[in-house]
Amino acid sequence: MSVERETRLSAWVERVAAHFTQEGIPLIGGRIMGYLLVCDPPERTAAELSEELEASSGSISTNLKLLVNMELVTKKTRRGRDAALYRIDEKRWADMVQRRLDAMIGVRELTRAGMQLLSGDPHRAHRLRTVDELYTWLAGELTELWERRPQPPR
Amino acid sequence: MSVERETRLSAWVERVAAHFTQEGIPLIGGRIMGYLLVCDPPERTAAELSEELEASSGSISTNLKLLVNMELVTKKTRRGRDAALYRIDEKRWADMVQRRLDAMIGVRELTRAGMQLLSGDPHRAHRLRTVDELYTWLAGELTELWERRPQPPR
DNA sequence: TTGCGTGTTCAGTGTGAACTGAAGTCGATC
DNA sequence: GATCGACTTCAGTTCACACTGAACACGCAA
Structure with a gap:
């Protein structure tokens, strides 16, 4: 049931990405948007997104930058070597x-x-x-x- | 003065085309939109558009079809060998x-x-x-x- | 200073979309 | 039926853009 739901959700993420493709957002960017809207917990590192969405680190980096720039995603840096956390800013x-x-x-x-x-x-x-x-x-x-x-x- | 104005208008057409490019309309399609909005007289044949906008007949054909399909341009066919006339349907x-x-x-x-x-x-x-x-x-x-x-x- | 984990940059590759122009289709006239 | 003009179709080319992945830069910890 839970696995089933995650499968459906990843198909849903793909549909979201397809939609925003039409609005000029790159595919990977759209995937990030969709994923960050529904993932649990809501915060993810770039590395996690890269693995989960099967996209290169470079692509994730570029698209996160785009989304942060659009103020649709916020970046939270942490002390030390810890990776930054990204989350959707749905109010924006x-x-x-x-x-x-x-x-x-x-x-x-x-x-x-x-x-x-x-x-x-x-x-x-x-x-x-x-x-x-x-x-x-x-x-x-x-x-x-x-x-x-x-x-x-x- | 009149030539001057036409020059400015063709620059304007280019700006219009650039704008609609961002809305997903091909460059030539945008040029047709802009041109048909301001040309005098308002009706043009495909051949005239091809010459005026310096685009190939194929490209004009494809894009006119797109615009007619969007119901933004109307096509008026005539008897005999006469070329069809296209005009903007600004009310649409x-x-x-x-x-x-x-x-x-x-x-x-x-x-x-x-x-x-x-x-x-x-x-x-x-x-x-x-x-x-x-x-x-x-x-x-x-x-x-x-x-x-x-x-x-x- | 060295080492390590993280994020970014960038050259190279692949893909898709738009444009061209020649060939083809259609329809009307002679 | 032959011819002609006007438009459409389509194969090929070009071009821009997204994606990849390796090299690089940064910052902290030891």
């Missing part, structure tokens, strides 16, 4: 999602610039204006939405 | 954005499945639950947001 997940949304509505800078270039020719700018209005609306809504986001306790 | 831009958002919150299927696997161990499921709650909240908000989206006139 929202920040990552927000950055993703911000990147989407970032096109608005471009639509604005394009409108500028087409100023003086409203007819020609019509298509662009439609798109610009969409992003303007969306940017406003998302900002408002994010401001009223319920903070999880603790 | 919102649909593309929505699909993108749907893909993001699609992880929720995974968090749900993971929670299932960890049922019976609430403590271990804690990290995952935090993430699941985020996506659940976001999915609800985005659905509601989209429902009240102002439809552009016409």
Whole structure:
């Protein structure tokens, strides 16, 4: 039963990794994300991740750095020779999602610039204006939405 | 002045393409998007796009197909040997954005499945639950947001 | 200083995706 | 049916990126 569950979980980790691959995160990075979400105990060393996920130490290092940089994983160093411990910072997940949304509505800078270039020719700018209005609306809504986001306790 | 503007516009098209590259759209596809947003007149044949964007006919064909499939570009065939005309369907831009958002919150299927696997161990499921709650909240908000989206006139 | 465990860097390899361009298909006209 | 133009398909090439693993750097302990 327990072994069975771990097997299913590692298949689940693979699905998570596949999903985030589509969001531009390297496969190994996605595996780390999934694994750190469900492993028990929640903290792991780089060496443990390397073994558990069957990835090279270099790849683990690079991807941990990426995830730490995204502030989705925290690194806890210890005294002496002890290896650092990594754990998911699930409360920061929202920040990552927000950055993703911000990147989407970032096109608005471009639509604005394009409108500028087409100023003086409203007819020609019509298509662009439609798109610009969409992003303007969306940017406003998302900002408002994010401001009223319920903070999880603790 | 007009030539100057066209030069600036083609640089702008390049920036648009670069942006959508990050959203997983091939470079040439992004160029087509940008170009069809601002070209005058708004309709173009595949051959014209090939020349204007200096891309091979094959690449134009593949990417137009992609964009038509995304319903972001419409294809208008004509009688006889005349080439089909392509134009941006800027009103469908919102649909593309929505699909993108749907893909993001699609992880929720995974968090749900993971929670299932960890049922019976609430403590271990804690990290995952935090993430699941985020996506659940976001999915609800985005659905509601989209429902009240102002439809552009016409 | 030496030794050891850990993490990082980097050159090399492999893989997959995008682009090209020529060949092929389709449809219409003559 | 032959021909022609327009688009699509596809094999081949190119290129960028992720991954590997060995060499390296670091820090502590003895």
